[in-house]
Amino acid sequence: MESLSFPVDLSDLQTKLNPLFQSILALPAVQSAKPSSTADGVAVLLLLLSALGYLTHGRVWDRPDPHHGIWFERPQLADGASSGRVAATRDVAQKLTEGDYHCVIFWGSQSGTSERFAETLGRECLSHFGISALVADISDYDSESISKIQSKHLAIFILSTYGEGDPSDNTAGLWDWIKQVKDKKTRVENLRYLAFGLGNSNYKYYNRVLDVVADALDNAGANALMPRQKADDANGGTEEDFQVWKDDLFALFRKLGFEQKTVEYQPTIELTFSGETNSEDSNPATSLIHQQTSTQSAIVPLTIKSAHELFAAGDRNCIHMELDLGNQDIVYKTGDHIGIWPCNPEEEIKRLLNVLGAQARMHEYFSVKSDNDSVKPKVPSLTTLEAAFRYHLEICAPVARKTVQEIAQFAPTPEAKAKLLEIGQNRERYEQLTSNTHITLARLLQLASPTEQWTSLPLAFVIENLLPLQPRYYSISSSSVIAPRRIAITALVVNKTIGDKSTSTIHGLTSNYLLSASDVTSNATVPTPSYQRMNQGQRLQGSKVLAHVRKSKFKLPITSSTPLVLISAGTGFAPFRAFLQERTKLHVIGKPVGKILLFFGCRNKDDFIYQEELNKIQGELGYKLKIVTAFSRDGPKTYVQDRVGEYAAEVLELLDAGANMYICGKASMAREVDMKMEDAVSKAKSLGETEVKAWADSLKKRGKWKADVWG
Structure with missing residues (x-):
């Protein structure tokens, strides 16, 4: 065993500390506080030891490790050769030159689709044309270095837009740089670029990120070699839109003198069969590929405690299902989402x-x-x-x-x-x-x-x-205050017939999976799929589904007296069920509760989900809750956005009084609600288009106007 050695000479340390101890002992307070008991003696001893510990910290004990920083270095930055470490550059222009690349393909992705497209395009550029492409996460490089890209190189941008016209998280640096470009602080005359955007035309700011970036580059002198093109996922057309754009891009490559090759399939993965067999499936709970993060929990099997049908009649199903968290190490908060793995x-x-x-x-x-x-x-x-x-x-x-x-x-x-x-x-x-x-x-x-x-x-x-x-995500329709260990799901079962009814039906994968797991009888006129249960052979009680919880910013205000405007259609009512349950509980125990204006739209009264629960809540809250309904197939065709327009003055009054407004449902509905409210405030306050946008943006930035919508 090696002998221990101290980094400093103890005799030297003693020499340095002696004057300090003498000074402490010479203090009047210390001299006057002569120990009169054992406890006083211990107190003086502790004082001296504390002083010793303070002075020797970092010298004798808890010394900083000079190699501590190595733990935080990226492994790819380490060079095993004797030449030592080589720092990776964040200058994309330098990277293109050093790596002898023809082009860079930047991707900005929230869900992974843009990243996948960029990787696919990079492989095909090389295999079809011999074009060496640097596939780059924009956040890996300083966006300012884009202006230094030489004209011999091409820059390709594949950018997604989500939410309220927002860029993906990894595009934050590019977004900030683009603001400088828009302010005419940067010129990019040497930049030759192409751009493709991913978005959904049901959303108000369809492909806004693509347009903002491309407009700024054009105005700063960049040369767009091809008109920007946009994918529209409103009808599931993203893959085909990408293929069409890629065909045009390859045609451009041919015009630029690159020869297209005939490519034989070369696998990127190798499968090796072991010869060993098992008649049982692997455990999906442990083998599903999922990244647990600060916003997403681990995947766990949750037991179905109950399930029932919400629609009173018709050929569709809407399932209310309750999942028991039991002793699982997982929690949720009102307004969160649950991801179901079908x-x-x-x-x-x-x-x-x-x-x-x-x-x-x-x-x-x-x-x-x-x-x-x-x-x-x-x-x-x-x-x-x-x-x-x-x-x-x-x-x-x-x-x-x-x-x-x-x-x-x-x-x-x-x-x-x-x-x-x-x-x-x-x-x-x-x-x-x-x-x-x-x-x-x-x-x-x-x-x-x-x-x-x-x-x-x-x-x-x-x-x-x-x-x-x-996974498919659902807004949790239970309150974590009322039911902290039970999660409720409200799921519309989707069966979309395309072409002739006898030809084909697209069954919603997860909604039909939940229907099968619920034991609720299908109301569909077409045959429904069958699924294997995790615990095959058991009935509803004890049946499980795999799920994880995803955090959401769709939250109630902390102050219960804050008024609420809740706007929903169909299963968009799910989180508002939880909101209302929570507010009702607070009201019952005597807490002050603000006024609630609820808008709910559906096809007809048979589709009025949770109507009995709402009636009970109305009885508890009384005048505090006002419910406005809209039925699109019962009487005059009326949608929830129409009703919002009718009650716009009351909504504005509540917003002016500090209310929070929440919208949940399809993106197309939310977009029309936005238009109704912007039109109303323009007329009520005589505001111009720019002022109206500033008014809406202010509410959204302060968390007073929130939306939880889907395509």
């Missing part, structure tokens, strides 16, 4: 396994190895095909046109290949097919080759081209 329906799993000719290997374990460490895994490192298709991959999603073209090379017959190329290379033919038929991967393969199995289609290709299965 599994794929049995019919689609069997269809895909059969058409691939993979039934014999469905229970065989395989591992996945990627040739690129930056590629995020879609399935666990050890799983089975059945588990991958059930829990991890979106096998019910429509197939992109690009994928249709690429699958053709693996067709089992010349006829199947010709059919796929006809669909994949002709946009009109593809759109005609997908508008009338729900084309999943398995159904596409069956359509192209009804009799032959696709045994030549690599399973690696299948996994690469299927998207990872994602």
